[in-house]
Amino acid sequence: MDPSSFNNPELQxxxxxxxxxxxxxxxxxxxxxxxxxxxxxxxxxxxxxxxESTCLTNCAQRYMDTAMFVMRRLQQ
Incomplete structure (x- = not known):
């Protein structure tokens, strides 16, 4: 692969x-x-x-909230 192609904005x-x-x-x-x-x-x-349905919903929501919190903290 041509090294100059890594500078291509579309490829990036x-x-x-x-x-x-x-x-x-x-x-x-x-x-x-x-x-x-x-x-x-x-x-x-x-x-x-x-x-089970309630547990899955709550678990998924907590997981997503935690992941978003961590990502925001890492971006700061």
Missing amino acids: QLLQQEKQKAVVNEMIGKLTSRCWDKCITGTPGNSFSSS
């Missing part, structure tokens, strides 16, 4: 978008794993129970 933008996608995918994977392990204690059926 594409690379940044791909990095952001990777971060989001990693976050979703962690969120899913942690919240699933915490909230789904038995064998899942065809649907979640009310308590």
Whole structure:
């Protein structure tokens, strides 16, 4: 690959978008794993129970709030 191509703004933008996608995918994977392990204690059926659904919602919200807080602090 030509080293001068790294100065291409379009390539830089594409690379940044791909990095952001990777971060989001990693976050979703962690969120899913942690919240699933915490909230789904038995064998899942065809649907979640009310308590499982509430737990998953709350867990995901707390995880996202924490991740946003940490990202804002790191940017400061």
